[in-house]
Amino acid sequence: xxxxxxxxxxxxxxxxxxxxxxxxxxxxxxxxxxxxxxxxxxxxxxxxxxxxxxxxxxxxxxxxxxxxxxxxxxxxxxxxxxxxxxxxxxxxxxxxxxxxxxxxxxxxxxxxxxxxxxxxxxxxxxxxxxxxxxxxxxxxxxxxxxxxxxxxxxxxxxxxxxxxxxxxxxxxxxxxxxxxxxxxxxxxxxxxxxxxxxxxxxxxxxxxxxxxxxxxxxxxxxxxxxxxxxxxxxxxxxxxxxxxxxxxxxxxxxxxxxxxxxxxx
Amino acid sequence: xxxxxxxxxxxxxxxxxxxxxxxxxxxxxxxxxxxxxxxxxxxxxxxxxxxxxxxxxxxxxxxxxxxxxxxxxxxxxxxxxxxxxxxxxxxxxxxxxxxxxxxxxxxxxxxxxxxxxxxxxxxxxxxxxxxxxxxxxxxxxxxxxxxxxxxxxxxxxxxxxxxxxxxxxxxxxxxxxxxxxxxxxxxxxxxxxxxxxxxxxxxxxxxxxxxxxxxxxxxxxxxxxxxxxxxxxxxxxxxxxxxxxxxxxxxxxxxxxxxxx
Numbered sequence: 472x473x474x475x476x477x478x479x480x481x482x483x484x485x486x487x488x489x490x491x492x493x494x495x496x497x498x499x500x501x502x503x504x505x506x507x508x509x510x511x512x513x514x515x516x517x518x519x520x521x522x523x524x525x526x527x528x529x530x531x532x533x534x535x536x537x538x539x540x541x542x543x544x545x546x547x548x549x550x551x552x553x554x555x556x557x558x559x560x561x562x563x564x565x566x567x568x569x570x571x572x573x574x575x576x577x578x579x580x581x582x583x584x585x586x587x588x589x590x591x592x593x594x595x596x597x598x599x600x601x602x603x604x605x606x607x608x609x610x611x612x613x614x615x616x617x618x619x620x621x622x623x624x625x626x627x628x629x630x631x632x633x634x635x636x637x638x639x640x641x642x643x644x645x646x647x648x649x650x651x652x653x654x655x656x657x658x659x660x661x662x663x664x665x666x667x668x669x670x671x672x673x674x675x676x677x678x679x680x681x682x683x684x685x686x687x688x689x690x691x692x693x694x695x696x697x698x699x700x701x702x703x704x705x706x707x708x709x710x711x712x713x714x715x716x717x718x719x720x721x722x723x724x725x726x727x728x729x730x731x732x733x734x735x736x
Numbered sequence: 737x738x739x740x741x742x743x744x745x746x747x748x749x750x751x752x753x754x755x756x757x758x759x760x761x762x763x764x765x766x767x768x769x770x771x772x773x774x775x776x777x778x779x780x781x782x783x784x785x786x787x788x789x790x791x792x793x794x795x796x797x798x799x800x801x802x803x804x805x806x807x808x809x810x811x812x813x814x815x816x817x818x819x820x821x822x823x824x825x826x827x828x829x830x831x832x833x834x835x836x837x838x839x840x841x842x843x844x845x846x847x848x849x850x851x852x853x854x855x856x857x858x859x860x861x862x863x864x865x866x867x868x869x870x871x872x873x874x875x876x877x878x879x880x881x882x883x884x885x886x887x888x889x890x891x892x893x894x895x896x897x898x899x900x901x902x903x904x905x906x907x908x909x910x911x912x913x914x915x916x917x918x919x920x921x922x923x924x925x926x927x928x929x930x931x932x933x934x935x936x937x938x939x940x941x942x943x944x945x946x947x948x949x950x951x952x953x954x955x956x957x958x959x960x961x962x963x964x965x966x967x968x969x970x971x972x973x974x975x976x977x978x979x980x981x982x983x984x985x986x987x988x989x990x991x992x993x994x995x996x997x
Binding site: 498499501617618620621623624625627628629630631632633634671672675678679680681683684 | 788789790806808810813815816818819820821822825826829830831832854870874880
């Protein structure tokens with residue numbers, strides 16, 4: 472097999488591991504739209520990076536974290552309802568990004584690669600960055616696991632028990648933002664949040680403990696990456712969408728299996 | 737006094753210009769059950785939230801004895817069906833919990849047989865007992881309960897309050913609770929506060945019981961055993977505009993003159 476395919480596979484597996492670990496919380500905390508907002512808004516990072524001549528890695532990361540923190544601050548103020556706020560931020564940032572690109576002379580941008588991902592273009596340096604980030608995020612998640620789960624179950628109860636709710640949820644938000652920022656290049660701004668949600672939702676049908684749901688959703692994500700890349704290799708389909716379709720397929724099978732099981736019991 | 741766990745003094749709270757709590761004070765000692773009753777929208781839950789630090793009051797002071805550990809049972813705990821969580825997992829989520837105490841507290845609240853069940857599969861009464869176990873695992877000196885008998889059938893309610901009384905005798909913690917279940921709660925409480933933004937009246941259950949409005953309410957509930965809770969207790973205003981109860985019984989008028997500020 473070619474080197475670039477192995478690199479792509481490796482990059483996909485790392486992103487699937489990250490998304491599996493954090494995605495369960497996105498499902499439990501009903502943050503699907505939050506993930507969409509951060510990923511769409513991150514495209515602003517792409518155009519800013521190109522316009523200002525900074526590495527897009529860094530500018531995307533900065534914009535993702537910035538948007539995520541901005542949302543935390545604005546949500547605390549509670550002047551506008553959450554989903555309205557997310558809608559405003561996501562599409563304003565996206566539009567701003569497209570306007571900036573159009574005003575920047577002499578710049579060619581492969582928008583499709585950013586929207587749907589370009590997993591086959593993963594370089595050795597990309598893999599290194601992904602590896603290090605994955606390790607850091609998983610360690611951070613291990614540290615905040617219990618308080619984060621506790622405040623996911625009931626925020627007031629956690630607060631009264633002495634959990635620093637603001638700190639823990641801010642750390643979690645940053646972890647999500649970083650995951651999205653590094654996942655965009657691999658799987659695309661339009662698709663990354665579905666890699667957070669679909670494997671986690673599918674894993675729910677197979678497990679009865681939170682920690683198992685993390686591992687099973689990682690496995691489902693990895694499986695989807697492998698299946699998607701295989702189909703892309705043999706049928707020349709776009710890789711990002713093929714991965715997401717594989718994940719949806721697994722979800723559908725488990726959903727049907729579970730419906731049968733419930734109707735029989 | 738050394739056994740005072742906590743006291744709230746002259747708490748006032750407004751949200752968006754609307755007065756929620758007006759000059760409310762209360763004290764809880766260890767081994768004492770203090771119950772707050774009052775109509776919907778009286779500010780009962782707000783008072784608990786202010787006390788717990790979940791909401792900030794504009795005026796008033798809160799005193800807590802040093803290192804006071806609070807066990808809390810919130811009013812509504814809805815757990816997402818996507819979250820696979822057993823009863824044991826849920827109780828152990830409590831901060832500073834330990835496996836050693838798990839079997840002890842679940843035995844205390846008669847929930848040992850539930851440990852491996854998914855938390856979403858519990859009945860109302862079972863769930864409240866599990867919440868109680870999670871509060872107890874931290875060995876609190878004070879238990880704060882927001883309508884603990886919510887969603888529990890009548891038999892279950894009586895059992896729950898009996899259990900609570902037994903635990904208070906056993907562990908000597910203080911209890912602050914909000915309740916709608918007058919007939920069950922009154923007898924178990926050491927002090928009953930009637931809240932309607934301000935404290936309308938307070939005292940021992942006997943004092944409150946002599947209040948004609950409560951007498952009426954009490955006999956209705958006891959004769960029918962199940963009754964819709966109607967709170968007729970109301971107040972009048974004297975010429976100065978102070979708020980006073982209709983009949984001067986128990987501790988009337990927020991212990992007199994406080995409304996002059």
